[in-house]
Amino acid sequence: MRIGLAVGVSLVFSVLVDVSLRKGIADPAGSTIERSLPTLGFLGVRDVGVGKTIRFTIEAEGEEEAKNKVESICSTFLTNPVIEEAKITIENTDQVEGN
Amino acid sequence: MRIGLAVGVSLVFSVLVDVSLRKGIADPAGSTIERSLPTLGFLGVRDVGVGKTIRFTIEAEGEEEAKNKVESICSTFLTNPVIEEAKITIENTDQVEGN
Known part of the structure:
Protein backbone atom coordinates (compact mmCIF):
# COMPACT_ATOMS: atom_id res chain seq x y z
CA MET A 1 0.00 0.00 0.00
CA ARG A 2 1.40 3.37 -1.04
CA ILE A 3 -0.02 6.39 0.81
CA GLY A 4 2.17 9.17 -0.52
CA LEU A 5 5.74 9.76 -1.62
CA ALA A 6 7.86 12.78 -0.78
CA VAL A 7 9.62 14.61 -3.61
CA GLY A 8 13.01 13.04 -4.39
CA VAL A 9 11.97 9.57 -3.32
CA SER A 10 12.01 6.73 -5.84
CA LEU A 11 10.46 3.33 -6.02
CA VAL A 12 12.69 0.35 -6.67
CA PHE A 13 11.71 -2.05 -9.47
CA SER A 14 13.12 -5.49 -10.11
CA VAL A 15 13.86 -6.04 -13.79
CA LEU A 16 14.49 -9.12 -15.94
CA VAL A 17 15.64 -8.65 -19.53
CA ASP A 18 15.49 -11.89 -21.52
CA VAL A 19 17.53 -11.51 -24.71
CA SER A 20 17.28 -14.03 -27.54
CA LEU A 21 18.36 -14.12 -31.16
CA ARG A 22 15.72 -13.19 -33.72
CA LYS A 23 14.31 -16.01 -35.84
CA GLY A 24 16.59 -16.85 -38.76
CA ILE A 25 19.77 -15.49 -37.16
CA ALA A 26 22.53 -18.12 -36.95
CA ASP A 27 23.06 -19.43 -33.39
CA PRO A 28 26.51 -21.11 -33.30
CA ALA A 29 26.37 -21.82 -29.55
CA GLY A 30 22.97 -23.48 -29.88
CA SER A 31 24.08 -25.52 -32.90
CA THR A 32 27.17 -26.72 -31.06
CA ILE A 33 25.09 -27.91 -28.10
CA GLU A 34 22.64 -29.65 -30.45
CA ARG A 35 25.44 -31.46 -32.29
CA SER A 36 27.23 -32.49 -29.09
CA LEU A 37 24.32 -33.95 -27.11
CA PRO A 38 23.84 -37.19 -29.13
CA THR A 39 27.54 -38.08 -28.71
CA LEU A 40 27.02 -37.75 -24.94
CA GLY A 41 24.02 -40.07 -25.04
CA PHE A 42 21.24 -37.49 -24.97
CA LEU A 43 18.89 -38.08 -27.90
CA GLY A 44 15.83 -36.22 -29.16
CA VAL A 45 16.98 -32.66 -28.43
CA ARG A 46 16.24 -30.15 -31.22
CA ASP A 47 15.95 -26.42 -31.96
CA VAL A 48 18.52 -25.38 -29.35
CA GLY A 49 18.77 -21.63 -28.87
CA VAL A 50 21.10 -19.84 -26.48
CA GLY A 51 20.22 -16.42 -25.05
CA LYS A 52 21.18 -14.24 -22.15
CA THR A 53 19.41 -12.70 -19.20
CA ILE A 54 20.21 -9.47 -17.40
CA ILE A 90 9.32 -5.40 -14.45
CA GLU A 91 8.10 -5.95 -10.90
CA ASN A 92 7.61 -3.45 -8.10
CA THR A 93 9.72 -4.55 -5.12
CA ASP A 94 7.74 -2.31 -2.70
CA GLN A 95 11.07 -0.77 -1.65
CA VAL A 96 11.51 2.99 -1.50
CA GLU A 97 14.86 4.73 -2.07
CA GLY A 98 15.56 8.29 -0.88
CA ASN A 99 17.72 10.36 -3.23
CA MET B 1 -6.40 -34.49 -25.11
CA ARG B 2 -4.28 -37.65 -25.25
CA ILE B 3 -6.19 -40.87 -25.95
CA GLY B 4 -3.41 -43.39 -26.35
CA LEU B 5 0.15 -43.60 -27.67
CA ALA B 6 1.59 -46.42 -29.72
CA VAL B 7 4.90 -47.98 -28.64
CA GLY B 8 7.87 -46.04 -30.02
CA VAL B 9 6.04 -42.72 -30.13
CA SER B 10 7.32 -39.78 -28.09
CA LEU B 11 5.83 -36.55 -26.90
CA VAL B 12 7.68 -33.33 -27.60
CA PHE B 13 8.34 -30.96 -24.71
CA SER B 14 9.45 -27.37 -24.93
CA VAL B 15 12.21 -26.59 -22.41
CA LEU B 16 13.65 -23.39 -20.97
CA VAL B 17 16.78 -23.60 -18.81
CA ASP B 18 17.50 -20.33 -17.02
CA VAL B 19 21.09 -20.38 -15.71
CA SER B 20 22.31 -17.79 -13.21
CA LEU B 21 25.33 -17.47 -10.96
CA ARG B 22 24.89 -18.59 -7.36
CA LYS B 23 24.74 -15.83 -4.74
CA GLY B 24 28.20 -14.66 -3.73
CA ILE B 25 29.91 -15.72 -6.96
CA ALA B 26 31.67 -12.83 -8.71
CA ASP B 27 29.82 -11.59 -11.80
CA PRO B 28 32.31 -9.55 -13.88
CA ALA B 29 29.87 -9.01 -16.79
CA GLY B 30 27.20 -7.68 -14.43
CA SER B 31 29.68 -5.45 -12.61
CA THR B 32 30.89 -3.98 -15.90
CA ILE B 33 27.34 -3.14 -16.97
CA GLU B 34 26.62 -1.59 -13.55
CA ARG B 35 29.76 0.59 -13.70
CA SER B 36 29.13 1.67 -17.29
CA LEU B 37 25.48 2.73 -17.09
CA PRO B 38 25.97 5.97 -15.08
CA THR B 39 28.54 7.24 -17.59
CA LEU B 40 25.90 6.70 -20.31
CA GLY B 41 23.34 8.71 -18.34
CA PHE B 42 21.36 5.83 -16.81
CA LEU B 43 21.22 6.27 -13.04
CA GLY B 44 19.74 4.15 -10.27
CA VAL B 45 20.61 0.71 -11.66
CA ARG B 46 21.98 -1.76 -9.10
CA ASP B 47 22.59 -5.46 -8.45
CA VAL B 48 23.17 -6.31 -12.11
CA GLY B 49 23.48 -10.02 -12.78
CA VAL B 50 24.07 -11.65 -16.14
CA GLY B 51 22.90 -15.18 -16.88
CA LYS B 52 22.15 -17.38 -19.85
CA THR B 53 19.13 -19.19 -21.20
CA ILE B 54 19.03 -22.37 -23.24
CA ILE B 90 9.08 -27.70 -19.17
CA GLU B 91 5.92 -27.42 -21.26
CA ASN B 92 4.12 -30.07 -23.28
CA THR B 93 3.86 -28.87 -26.88
CA ASP B 94 1.10 -31.39 -27.69
CA GLN B 95 3.24 -32.61 -30.59
CA VAL B 96 3.91 -36.29 -31.11
CA GLU B 97 7.04 -37.64 -32.74
CA GLY B 98 7.26 -41.14 -34.24
CA ASN B 99 10.57 -42.94 -33.76
Missing part, protein backbone atom coordinates in the same frame (compact mmCIF):
# COMPACT_ATOMS: atom_id res chain seq x y z
CA ARG A 55 18.64 -9.01 -13.97
CA PHE A 56 18.89 -5.75 -12.00
CA THR A 57 17.00 -3.26 -9.89
CA ILE A 58 16.20 0.24 -11.10
CA GLU A 59 14.93 3.34 -9.33
CA ALA A 60 12.06 5.23 -10.91
CA GLU A 61 9.06 7.31 -9.87
CA GLY A 62 6.60 4.85 -11.30
CA GLU A 63 6.26 1.71 -13.39
CA GLU A 64 5.85 3.69 -16.63
CA GLU A 65 9.11 5.57 -16.05
CA ALA A 66 10.89 2.34 -15.11
CA LYS A 67 9.65 0.71 -18.32
CA ASN A 68 10.84 3.62 -20.47
CA LYS A 69 14.27 3.66 -18.82
CA VAL A 70 14.72 -0.10 -19.21
CA GLU A 71 13.64 -0.04 -22.88
CA SER A 72 16.14 2.73 -23.52
CA ILE A 73 18.95 0.85 -21.71
CA CYS A 74 18.11 -2.29 -23.69
CA SER A 75 18.10 -0.75 -27.14
CA THR A 76 21.20 1.41 -26.63
CA PHE A 77 23.36 -0.84 -24.50
CA LEU A 78 22.21 -4.33 -23.58
CA THR A 79 21.06 -5.71 -26.91
CA ASN A 80 21.76 -5.47 -30.59
CA PRO A 81 18.25 -4.79 -31.95
CA VAL A 82 19.30 -5.87 -35.45
CA ILE A 83 19.83 -9.50 -34.46
CA GLU A 84 18.37 -9.78 -30.94
CA GLU A 85 15.00 -9.27 -29.32
CA ALA A 86 14.45 -8.50 -25.64
CA LYS A 87 11.53 -9.45 -23.42
CA ILE A 88 11.32 -7.12 -20.44
CA THR A 89 9.64 -8.08 -17.15
CA ARG B 55 15.77 -23.14 -25.05
CA PHE B 56 15.13 -26.41 -26.88
CA THR B 57 12.64 -29.17 -27.54
CA ILE B 58 13.11 -32.69 -26.22
CA GLU B 59 11.37 -35.96 -26.97
CA ALA B 60 10.26 -38.10 -24.05
CA GLU B 61 7.50 -40.53 -23.16
CA GLY B 62 6.14 -38.30 -20.42
CA GLU B 63 6.78 -35.14 -18.42
CA GLU B 64 8.63 -37.03 -15.69
CA GLU B 65 11.07 -38.57 -18.19
CA ALA B 66 11.55 -35.20 -19.89
CA LYS B 67 12.34 -33.59 -16.52
CA ASN B 68 14.89 -36.29 -15.64
CA LYS B 69 16.61 -36.02 -19.02
CA VAL B 70 16.79 -32.21 -18.83
CA GLU B 71 18.16 -32.27 -15.27
CA SER B 72 20.82 -34.73 -16.36
CA ILE B 73 21.74 -32.62 -19.42
CA CYS B 74 21.94 -29.51 -17.21
CA SER B 75 24.17 -30.92 -14.52
CA THR B 76 26.54 -32.74 -16.86
CA PHE B 77 26.75 -30.36 -19.78
CA LEU B 78 24.89 -27.03 -19.71
CA THR B 79 25.83 -25.67 -16.30
CA ASN B 80 28.63 -25.71 -13.79
CA PRO B 81 26.74 -26.71 -10.62
CA VAL B 82 29.56 -25.41 -8.40
CA ILE B 83 28.98 -21.78 -9.39
CA GLU B 84 25.68 -21.78 -11.30
CA GLU B 85 22.09 -22.72 -10.59
CA ALA B 86 19.54 -23.66 -13.22
CA LYS B 87 15.78 -23.12 -13.21
CA ILE B 88 14.07 -25.56 -15.56
CA THR B 89 10.67 -24.91 -17.13
